[in-house]
Amino acid sequence: MNAPVPNAEAREIALAGMGASRLRKEDARFIQGKGNYVDDMKMPGMLHMDIVRSPIAHGRIVKINKEAALAMPGVHAVLTAEDLKPLKLHWMPTLAGDVAAVLADEKVHFQMQEVAIVIADDRYIAADAIEAVEVEYEELPVVMDPYEALQPGAPVIREDLAGKTEGAHGAREHHNHIFTWDAGNKAAADAAFDNAEVTVSQHMYYPRVHPCPLETCGCVASFDPIKGDLTTYITSQAPHVVRTVVSMLSGIPESKVRIVSPDIGGGFGNKVGIYPGYVCAIVASIVLGRPVKWVEDRMENISSTAFARDYHMDGELAATADGKITGLRVNVVADHGAFDACADPTKFPAGMFHIVSGSYDIPAAHASVKGVYTNKTPGGVAYRCSFRVTEAVYLIERMVDVLAQKLNIDKAEIRRRNFIQKEQFPYTSAFGFEYDSGDYPTALEKVLDAVDYKGLRAEQAAKRADPNSPTLMGIGLVTFTEVVGAGPSKICDILGVGMFDSCEIRIHPTGSAIARMGTITQGQGHQTTYAQIIATELGIESEVIQVEEGDTSTAPYGLGTYGSRSTPVAGAAIALAARKIHAKAKKIAAHMLEVNEADLDWEVDRFKVKGDDSKFKTMADVAWQAYHQPPEGMEPGLEAVHYYDPPNFTFPFGIYLAVVDIDRGTGETKIRRFYALDDCGTRINPMIIDGQIHGGLTEGFAVAMGQQMPYDAQGNLLGNTLMDYFLPTMVETPHWETDHTVTPSPHHPIGAKGVAESPHVGSIPTFTSAIVDAFSHLGVTHLDMPHNALRTWKALKANGVNL
Amino acid sequence: MSKKLITVTINGKKEERAVEPRTLLVHFLREDLNLTGAHIGCETSHCGACTVDVDGESVKACTHLAVQCDGSEVLTVEGLADKGVLHAVQEGFYKEHGLQCGFCTPGMLMRAYRFLQENSNPTEDEIRHGMSGNLCRCTGYQNIIKSVQYAAKKLQEPVTA
Ligand code: FES
Ligand code: FES
Numbered sequence: 013m014n015a016p017v018p019n020a021e022a023r024e025i026a027l028a029g030m031g032a033s034r035l036r037k038e039d040a041r042f043i044q045g046k047g048n049y050v051d052d053m054k055m056p057g058m059l060h061m062d063i064v065r066s067p068i069a070h071g072r073i074v075k076i077n078k079e080a081a082l083a084m085p086g087v088h089a090v091l092t093a094e095d096l097k098p099l100k101l102h103w104m105p106t107l108a109g110d111v112a113a114v115l116a117d118e119k120v121h122f123q124m125q126e127v128a129i130v131i132a133d134d135r136y137i138a139a140d141a142i143e144a145v146e147v148e149y150e151e152l153p154v155v156m157d158p159y160e161a162l163q164p165g166a167p168v169i170r171e172d173l174a175g176k177t178e179g180a181h182g183a184r185e186h187h188n189h190i191f192t193w194d195a196g197n198k199a200a201a202d203a204a205f206d207n208a209e210v211t212v213s214q215h216m217y218y219p220r221v222h223p224c225p226l227e228t229c230g231c232v233a234s235f236d237p238i239k240g241d242l243t244t245y246i247t248s249q250a251p252h253v254v255r256t257v258v259s260m261l262s263g264i265p266e267s268k269v270r271i272v273s274p275d276i277g278g279g280f281g282n283k284v285g286i287y288p289g290y291v292c293a294i295v296a297s298i299v300l301g302r303p304v305k306w307v308e309d310r311m312e313n314i315s316s317t318a319f320a321r322d323y324h325m326d327g328e329l330a331a332t333a334d335g336k337i338t339g340l341r342v343n344v345v346a347d348h349g350a351f352d353a354c355a356d357p358t359k360f361p362a363g364m365f366h367i368v369s370g371s372y373d374i375p376a377a378h379a380s381v382k383g384v385y386t387n388k389t390p391g392g393v394a395y396r397c398s399f400r401v402t403e404a405v406y407l408i409e410r411m412v413d414v415l416a417q418k419l420n421i422d423k424a425e426i427r428r429r430n431f432i433q434k435e436q437f438p439y440t441s442a443f444g445f446e447y448d449s450g451d452y453p454t455a456l457e458k459v460l461d462a463v464d465y466k467g468l469r470a471e472q473a474a475k476r477a478d479p480n481s482p483t484l485m486g487i488g489l490v491t492f493t494e495v496v497g498a499g500p501s502k503i504c505d506i507l508g509v510g511m512f513d514s515c516e517i518r519i520h521p522t523g524s525a526i527a528r529m530g531t532i533t534q535g536q537g538h539q540t541t542y543a544q545i546i547a548t549e550l551g552i553e554s555e556v557i558q559v560e561e562g563d564t565s566t567a568p569y570g571l572g573t574y575g576s577r578s579t580p581v582a583g584a585a586i587a588l589a590a591r592k593i594h595a596k597a598k599k600i601a602a603h604m605l606e607v608n609e610a611d612l613d614w615e616v617d618r619f620k621v622k623g624d625d626s627k628f629k630t631m632a633d634v635a636w637q638a639y640h641q642p643p644e645g646m647e648p649g650l651e652a653v654h655y656y657d658p659p660n661f662t663f664p665f666g667i668y669l670a671v672v673d674i675d676r677g678t679g680e681t682k683i684r685r686f687y688a689l690d691d692c693g694t695r696i697n698p699m700i701i702d703g704q705i706h707g708g709l710t711e712g713f714a715v716a717m718g719q720q721m722p723y724d725a726q727g728n729l730l731g732n733t734l735m736d737y738f739l740p741t742m743v744e745t746p747h748w749e750t751d752h753t754v755t756p757s758p759h760h761p762i763g764a765k766g767v768a769e770s771p772h773v774g775s776i777p778t779f780t781s782a783i784v785d786a787f788s789h790l791g792v793t794h795l796d797m798p799h800n801a802l803r804t805w806k807a808l809k810a811n812g813v814n815l
Numbered sequence: 816m817s818k819k820l821i822t823v824t825i826n827g828k829k830e831e832r833a834v835e836p837r838t839l840l841v842h843f844l845r846e847d848l849n850l851t852g853a854h855i856g857c858e859t860s861h862c863g864a865c866t867v868d869v870d871g872e873s874v875k876a877c878t879h880l881a882v883q884c885d886g887s888e889v890l891t892v893e894g895l896a897d898k899g900v901l902h903a904v905q906e907g908f909y910k911e912h913g914l915q916c917g918f919c920t921p922g923m924l925m926r927a928y929r930f931l932q933e934n935s936n937p938t939e940d941e942i943r944h945g946m947s948g949n950l951c952r953c954t955g956y957q958n959i960i961k962s963v964q965y966a967a968k969k970l971q972e973p974v975t976a
Contacts (some may be wrong), residue, residue, distance in 0.1 A: 035909060042917030043905040043924065045892035052851040134846075136837070170956070226856045226918045226952045277918030278952045298824020310857045498939055534915030535953045703912050706955030734861035734950070741947040793874045 021614045028555065029548030030762070033699035036540045038533075039553075041275075048274045053232045053245045055303040059088055061293050064128040064145045065316065066120035069156075069387040070167070071149035073118055076128060081144040088300060090145060091292070093117040101295055103172075104261060107285055107506060108361065108417055109180025110190070110352035111172070112390060114288045114295075120149065121169060121350035122385035122389050123727050124315040131296045131304055153673020154727040156385040158324065158347040161188040168383045169350060180352075181361040181383075190383035191591040191689035195366035201378035206337025208330030217796050218403050220322035220388070220721045222314050223395040223711075224739060225534070227277020230307030231290050232296040242298070246290060250572030251532060253273045255510060255564045256296065256586070257286055271564035272588040279534035280711070281393035284355045285318050304375075304747040314732040318355070318391025319721060322347040323403045327411040335419050335426045340377040340442070341564075342368055342407060346392070348383050354392030355510065355574070356399050363399025364495050366443035370408035370494040371452050371665060372430040377442035382455050387727045396711055396772035398496050398575035405492045409606045409777035411782065412729050414793045422469075424460055425783070427491045429455060438758075444493060445661045448757045448765075450691070455753045456491060459667045459689050462751060468598040468671060476789055482677070484813065488670040488782025492774045497580030497662040497765040506571065510657060513577070514568035515585035517546060517593060518651040521639040523632030524556035530570010535707075536768060537700045540577060542586055544696050545762065549590035550597075552618030553630045568653055576664075576766035579696065580757075585656035589759040592652035596638070601629040603643040662757045662765035664692040666774045670782040677815045679805025681717065681783065682762040688775070691757045693765035699766055700748050710772025711739035711747050714740050715772075718778035718798045738798075774808050787811060821885040825850070826894025834881045840874070841865040843881035844891060852892035853920040856868070856950070863949030866922035867891045873929045875948070890920035895928060903969040904928050904962070913962030915953035923949050927963050931970060 028034040072669070078090040093759060096102035103111045107593035116127045128145050132138040153167040160166060168174065168187045177184055205211055233245040237546065242264055248254050251271040259266040276283065293306040296500035308317070311782040323346050330339035346362065348354060348462035356363040369377050381400075393404070416426040431452040432439045439447045458750055459465075468487055475481045501510030514530040527546060531538060543557035563569060594614075601619035602609045605627055612619045620628035629637075638650040671685040695701055722730045731737055756763025776797070783799045784792060790811045795803075808814075820832035825848065831846055844850045844867070855861035858877050865876040868890040895902045904927040907913065914920040923946070930937070930945040937945060942955075942963050951959060 036912065036914075038917070039909045039914060040913055042920045043892075043901070043908050044896060045850070045921050047852075047917050047920075049851075049854065049918065051855065052845075054849075085841070136835070224952065226862060226950065227854070230855075232860065276916060277856075278916045307855075311857065344952060373828075445904045535914075537915070547841045553840075624853040679968070703915060703954060703958060708955075710955035733859050734857045735859060739862075739950050739952065741950060742960065743947045744955050748955060748957055808852050 020616050027547040027551065027553050028618065029544050030694065030696050032544060032697065034544060034554060034697055036537050037543065038537065038539045049227055049277055050230045050232060050245050050247050050274060051307045052727060055234055058232065058303040058305055059133065059300065060138045060305050061129050061131050061243065061296055061306040062135065062142045063126050063289060064130065064142045064147065066116065066125045066127050067121060068120065068149055068151055069123045070154045071120050072146040072152060072153040073127070074150050074234060074280065077146040080146065081141040082343060083128055083598055084137065084141050084144060085481055086137040086226050087130060087141045089131045089296065090128060091296065096295060099295065101261060101291060102343045104286065104291055106351055106353040108352040108354045108356055109290045109358070109396060111163050112351035112353050114291045119171065121589065122387050123729055124312065124389070126292065129292045129296060131300060132134050140614045146164065148190045152727065153685065154189065154387045155728055156386055156388065156723055156725060158345050158386055159383050160697065161386050162186050169387060173349050179813065188385045190359045192362045194378070195376035195505055197376060199377040200376035201341050203327065204376040205330045205341065206553045208338055209333045210331045210419065211328060212411070212418050213326065213426050214327050214411060214414045215327040216407065216410055216794055218321045218323040218325060218406055219797055220319050221395065221715050221719045222319050222721060222735065222737065223280035223282040223316065223393060225278030225280050227285060227786060228308045228313040229283060229289065230311060231293050232303055232305045233250050233294040234303035235297040235301065237290055237301040240264065241270065243270045243272070244294060245272045247276055247283050247782055248273045248282045248535060249532060249574045251562055251564050252569050253506060253572060258328060262294070270565045273532045274534065276534040279574065281355065281395040281574055282317055283391055283560065285353060285391065287317055303664060310734060311732045314737055315729045318353060318393040319389055320393050320395030321403060325407050329405045329411050329415050331415055331768045333414065333427050336422045336470035337372055337430050338376065340369055342379040342487065344381040346381055346383050347386050347388060348392050349388040350469045351390035351391040352383060353390040355394050357506060358401065359503065363394060364399035365404045367401050367445060367495045368404035368407060368408050369441045369443060371432060372462065374442055378594050386758055388723065394575055396708060396769045398494065398498055398769065401494055402773045402776065406774050406777045407494065409490045409781065410794060413781055417788055417793055423489050424456065424465060427456065427751055446660055447493065448660060448680060448759055449755050450489060450493065450663060450665050451753065451755050452665060453691050455691060458751065458753065459669050459687055463687050482673055482785040483673040486786025487672065489779040489783055489784055490668045490774055490778040493665045493712060494770050494773055495661045495663055496576040496769065497658055498577050499661060500659060501657050503536055509571065511571045512655050513570040513581040513585050514653065514655045515582060515589045516653040517589045519593060519635045521636050522779040523552060523635045525552050526558045526560065527586060529559065529561045529568045529582055530568055531573040531578045533573065536573065536578060536704065537697065538809040541696045541700055545586045546590050549587055550594060576769045579764045580662045580760060580766040581658055584658065584761045585654045588656055589652045589654035589797045593653065597631060597634045600634045600637050600643060604629050604633070604637055612733045614768060626780050635695055659759050662693065662760060664690065664765040664767060665772055666690040666770050668778040670778045672782040672786060672806060674786050678810060679734055679801040681804060683801060686746050687749045687751065688771060689751040689753065690770050691755050693754065693760065694763035695752065695754065696764060704768040705750050705771045706748050708768055709775045710740060710745050712772045712775030713746060713779065714738055716797050716799060718800050720798050727803045819882055821882055824888045826891060826909050836880065836882050838881045839877055840879040840881050841876035844876060850891050850893050854918055854921060855968060856918065861950065863926060864919050864922040866925045866949060868925055868929055873926050887976045892924055893923060902928065903966040904931070906969065907962035909964035911958050911961040912960045913954065919949060919951040923951065923959060927966060931967055935971060936967060
């Protein structure tokens with residue numbers, strides 16, 4: 013007896029396509045210790061590199077003595093800027109139109125700056141040898157405060173820019189000034205303030221933090237002097253861009269440069285940029301003709317690779333007496349450290365900070381950001397964020413709370429009154445963003461119901477009335493809109509490279525498939541979700557679809573993974589590549605079934621003749637035919653490549669609510685409840701989405717409640733180990749509740765918007781909102797992060813709260 | 816630097832090697848024995864990525880010397896599965912989505928393995944404390960806790976012949 017033919021529903025389940033919480037394909041290797049990270053790479057004859065770093069923040073290099081180090085057995089070379097000069101590699105371009113020293117050239121600009129490299133037989137000898145390199149410095153005055161950096165007599169940080177009055181983004185007003193970037197309409201915003209019934213303003217500081225993935229940065233560079241080609245294994249979120257830059261810098265043709273991002277132990281933006289260590293390892297390999305490995309330690313990672321944030325912000329809102337916002341003005345001083353090495357699209361020196369009008373229908377707005385050099389580590393990465401969205405969302409959400417407080421309107425109510433309404437989409441903000449879709453009011457009501465918002469407010473009122481209550485209760489609410497899916501090349505590029513992404517799909521004759529991508533996963537589960545998109549589009553089971561990324565010699569050119577762009581950009585490339593294959597397959601099926609294409613219906617995994625379920629060809633049947641007996645005149649094979657340049661960004665959103673209890677005696681905060689509703693459009697793998705949200709919320713919790721990178725006045729970073737820098741453990745991490753609505757993006761082929769940065773962007777202001785809310789009855793409108801117990805305790809004392 | 820001969824049983828197999836006295840256990844495993852499962856995240860005993868099991872205790876291999884393991888039994892993530900059958904903690908992390916980038920995972924698994932022998936039926940709070948020496952930057956821990964709960968449950972099931 014024949015087995016019963018599975019019906020469409022059963023076949024759909026077998027596909028494990030979009031919408032299925034499919035377990036991750038990549039896990040098998042990780043849970044058996046078979047991951048393949050950069051530090052796991054070994055090559056015959058491989059040497060190890062270590063870096064001599066500056067102990068001071070600002071000084072002139074008087075002398076470097078390599079002799080003692082070179083004399084040590086097992087040391088192969090000691091290189092300084094002088095050695096890199098003939099190769100013209102002692103400076104490199106940054107992602108932000110500036111240049112950065114690869115090895116300090118006559119002068120050091122920040123503590124832990126790279127001064128010299130040592131290459132030795134093993135990492136122990138290299139570590140010994142860097143101690144033996146003698147560097148003599150003449151100290152220079154240090155500038156750590158960006159406001160002081162702009163004073164007329166401030167020390168000159170960048171002598172190499174002396175006399176340059178034009179920067180990459182317009183005129184420079186001062187020797188420590190990088191750019192001033194304006195967005196929006198200043199005259200309109202000023203007019204809104206002139207005519208306002210109410211105005212509020214607030215200064216806030218978004219501290220410098222570090223993404224701190226668990227794996228540090230590193231690479232293994234291998235130059236083959238005979239063939240003249242260079243292979244580099246590297247912890248990079250954007251391997252293709254690295255290849256382009258390496259080729260441009262080294263002069264080696266791009267076709268002879270192979271960059272491989274193997275498994276990456278978390279990126280979070282930290283692994284987007286090109287760091288001096290990478291360049292040095294590559295140079296060392298070229299000079300020595302042997303593979304060279306460099307893997308930084310945790311102190312180096314925290315203190316010398318790109319930080320995030322460091323925004324000093326002033327926000328102002330103009331409004332009517334009943335809380336309708338009529339104008340927004342923002343002024344920011346951004347501390348970019350010693351070199352402007354921010355990761356930003358070329359045309360946006362302050363990233364996409366102009367998403368600062370948030371989820372609100374604000375008619376007039378203006379934002380201005382001033383970038384400033386200081387003697388701090390350079391960088392400024394989009395830490396789990398699309399460029400500067402995190403700072404923008406923080407500012408607008410804080411300002412809306414401040415306004416609500418001034419007008420004595422509930423913070424949920426003031427948001428309701430200002431939301432962009434569903435029927436206004438596509439909506440163009442005062443900054444010119446065209447928001448694709450959204451439904452904020454529905455999502456807000458869902459959250460307020462889920463947590464019994466009214467009940468919480470009643471409980472809070474009762475606690476406030478009770479003089480013996482041991483805690484202050486606070487409720488935080490944030491309703492954010494994100495901008496992800498960078499980006500349309502008409503407005504977004506990095507170093508002139510358009511921010512498209514790509515996918516190449518090949519269906520094999522027996523009906524399995526391989527997809528190669530321009531992106532690279534750092535834990536987002538691409539191998540699983542990408543296969544699900546193909547499964548749904550082409551009717552091939554996810555299980556037999558292989559996804560490959562990260563090797564520039566096999567993958568099509570793409571801009572990589574950061575800013576939640578993989579699903580909105582590469583996900584679209586996948587769908588469109590699959591659709592090209594689908595179209596060809598349909599022709600072949602029609603030929604096989606001897607009907608017109610118009611007579612065919614598509615059902616899950618097959619083309620069938622309209623009205624006759626027994627006449628069909630599965631995608632596997634078609635694949636075989638495509639290779640072995642294609643219709644006459646048709647090219648054999650079944651494959652396609654698609655480069656997707658998005659027409660617009662996507663705009664996921666979310667509504668987050670937190671309830672906190674602050675101990676009146678100690679200032680310790682307990683996160684009693686955190687409820688996160690996200691709308692990222694079409695959901696491909698709900699299990700993975702939830703996982704991404706948990707991770708982002710936990711990183712947001714760390715930023716809001718404990719992280720900072722404090723420096724003393726001499727430029728010493730006070731705390732660059734995990735002993736000092738707060739990464740939450742399981743004990744302090746709250747329990748997360750997640751929820752969702754689904755508002756697909758109308759312009760995206762599958763309606764997906766991207767999710768992983770939302771929980772980070774959205775949660776940070778939610779914590780602040782909750783903490784401040786606990787103090788709001790005392791007239792407090794804002795408290796700066798991090799909200800650790802000491803700082804909160806000080807706030808209690810300052811506001812007369814005693815036990 | 817002069818080397819010292821040590822004998823260590825690793826994942827059931829005896830290994831005899833000459834190591835520098837200063838060689839850290841994690842480097843000994845990763846570089847000398849090619850067991851790259853244990854990872855290095857901090858070098859200061861804070862992250863737990865390098866956790867392995869030495870003589871029935873969780874040890875952070877980044878601050879433990881290889882010579883301290885002379886005569887010891889060491890179990891690493893590579894030895895956790897038994898003849899190709901995943902250990903309950905491995906199955907738990909897979910089924911409950913307890914990993915993302917996978918970098919913390921070997922350390923998490925080795926800690927979970929030992930923790931469940933110290934406490935076979937833990938509460939959520941006990942898991943949070945018992946596993947708090949291991950950091951994860953990706954998962955937000957919630958699914959790791961579920962993974963450990965899954966394993967605890969599985970390990971308590973009566974063994975069927
Ligand atoms: S590397 Fe050993 S605890 Fe972090
Ligand atoms: S899964 Fe990435 S650090 Fe835990």
